[in-house]
Amino acid sequence: MAKRASPEVNAGSMADIAFLLLIFFLVTTTIETDSGINRKLPPMEESDVDVVIKQKNIFTVLLNGKDQLLVEDELMELKDLRQAAKEFLDNGGDRTCDYCSGKKDPASSDNPDKAIISLKNERETTYKTYIAVQNELVAAYNELRDSRAQSLYGKSFKEMEANYNDVNWPGNKEKLKEQIEQIKLDYPQKLSEVQ
Amino acid sequence: MSKFKKKKDGGVPAVNTAALPDIVFMLLFFFMVATVMRQNTLMIENNLPFADQVEKLDKKDLVMYIYAGKPSENYKQYGTEAKIQLNDKFADVKEIAAFIAAERASKREELIPFLTTALKVDKGANMGLISDIKQELRKVNALKINYTTKKGSVFGRD
Numbered sequence: 058m059a060k061r062a063s064p065e066v067n068a069g070s071m072a073d074i075a076f077l078l079l080i081f082f083l084v085t086t087t088i089e090t091d092s093g094i095n096r097k098l099p100p101m102e103e104s105d106v107d108v109v110i111k112q113k114n115i116f117t118v119l120l121n122g123k124d125q126l127l128v129e130d131e132l133m134e135l136k137d138l139r140q141a142a143k144e145f146l147d148n149g150g151d152r153t154c155d156y157c158s159g160k161k162d163p164a165s166s167d168n169p170d171k172a173i174i175s176l177k178n179e180r181e182t183t184y185k186t187y188i189a190v191q192n193e194l195v196a197a198y199n200e201l202r203d204s205r206a207q208s209l210y211g212k213s214f215k216e217m218e219a220n221y222n223d224v225n226w227p228g229n230k231e232k233l234k235e236q237i238e239q240i241k242l243d244y245p246q247k248l249s250e251v252q
Numbered sequence: 253m254s255k256f257k258k259k260k261d262g263g264v265p266a267v268n269t270a271a272l273p274d275i276v277f278m279l280l281f282f283f284m285v286a287t288v289m290r291q292n293t294l295m296i297e298n299n300l301p302f303a304d305q306v307e308k309l310d311k312k313d314l315v316m317y318i319y320a321g322k323p324s325e326n327y328k329q330y331g332t333e334a335k336i337q338l339n340d341k342f343a344d345v346k347e348i349a350a351f352i353a354a355e356r357a358s359k360r361e362e363l364i365p366f367l368t369t370a371l372k373v374d375k376g377a378n379m380g381l382i383s384d385i386k387q388e389l390r391k392v393n394a395l396k397i398n399y400t401t402k403k404g405s406v407f408g409r410d
Contacts, residue, residue: 068273075276082283091315091370092306093400101390120379136407180380184373185301187382188399189406192303199305 094191099249114166116145116174120190122181135189142197146172146244156205156243169201169244177251194248201244210236288312296321296337301375302404309398314366316355316394318348320381321374334377336385345381348388368396 118138119127126133128141146169149157154168166172174194178187199214206214214237220226221233298321309315319337323330327342336343338351356364369389373382389397 072269072273072276075273075280079276079280079283082280082287086283086287090312091309091372091398091400092403093309093370093398094303094305095307095368095396095398098386098390098395098397100395101393178379178383180378180383182379183375184377184379184382185375187379188301188303188375188401191399192305192401192406195305 094188094195096191110173111167111171113150113164114171114173116142116166116172118174118176118190118194120176120178120182120186122179124183124186126190135186135193138190138193139197139200142174142194143201145174146197147201148172156208158204173247173249175249175251195246198244198246198248202240205243206236206240209240214240292317292319292337293340294319294337295324295327295340295342296335297324297374297376298372299374299376300372300400300402302406303399303401304403304405306401306403307398309368309370309400311366314359314363314368315398316352316367316369317372318351318369318385319372320377320385322376334374334381336381345384345388348385349392352389352392352394366396367394368398369394370398370400372400 117127117129121127126135126138128138133141144159145166146159147157148159148165149161149168150163150165151167152161154170157169159165176190176194202214206212206217210217217233217237217240220228221230221237296319298319320334321337322332322334323342330342336345336348338347343351352369356367359367371382371385386397389395
């Protein structure tokens with residue numbers, strides 16, 4: 058008796074269908090994650106106690122409606138801002154900061170812990186300029202932290218944070234966290250915005 | 253008559269494509285898994301500014317998006333001033349509080365402290381609008397914010 062072979066299903070167009078779906082998903086995919094500058098807003102409650110801060114410990118950055126930059130009462134270009142902020146933060150005027158490499162100018166900030174950057178902008182300032190200024194100020198902090206981390210632990214701060222967030226990093230995370238906290242303590246990010 | 257037939261010369265044998273669907277399916281599954289569909293249809297121009305000191309914003313489920321910018325070409329009837337967009341429609345500054353509350357309600361309770369508000373603002377917008385948004389966010393105690401930017405140098409762009 059002859060064996061009746063079941064007819065084969067023609068799968069020739071399966072590839073076409075799969076391609077169609079593939080192209081659809083290729084087009085709709087957004088793999089990249091968003092990135093940006095993280096900030097923390099101050100809480101709402103008003104404190105009645107006025108904290109007295111010495112004028113020399115405040116680094117004022119003013120952005121006017123025409124996107125011009127006034128830093129410590131002087132006009133400044135955006136490209137010079139990072140360096141100026143670094144010099145201010147790293148000044149170490151009261152000589153308590155043994156890791157600061159600044160000029161130790163008594164007329165500038167006492168130490169990185171006391172130094173505050175105050176940013177004020179007008180309502181007409183464009184967002185682009187504001188972000189550029191924020192970026193430069195954050196960069197000043199990051200560069201200082203980087204060099205501090207480099208001298209203490211022999212790697213950059215960015216690298217340390219990347220290691221900390223990396224699940225596969227083989228080192229001791231507890232210790233790394235302590236080190237990161239230490240550097241954050243050495244150069245605390247004190248960036249206040251005037252409303 | 254020889255037992256060994258001479259091979260026919262010439263004519264490249266056809267490439268076997270039976271495994272092609274398998275490969276394509278493999279790619280297909282990869283993209284299906286990796287795909288995140290766009291959540292909102294933008295009604296505004298959203299040309300983000302550049303910055304290079306950026307941090308990644310992963311954990312997409314813990315992010316609330318607030319868009320702002322000029323109404324785009326198709327929505328000119330709403331004027332040329334920068335506006336806020338929440339979900340799929342234009343919104344007023346006062347609606348932010350309700351929006352945050354709704355977003356919080358949709359998340360698990362233990363995740364609420366980790367929620368971040370991502371501000372996706374067009375680079376041409378002015379800071380008045382942003383200040384208003386920030387003020388609203390402070391009122392509802394949503395203090396973690398992220399200015400979403402593109403990665404690149406801030407200089408030499410106009």
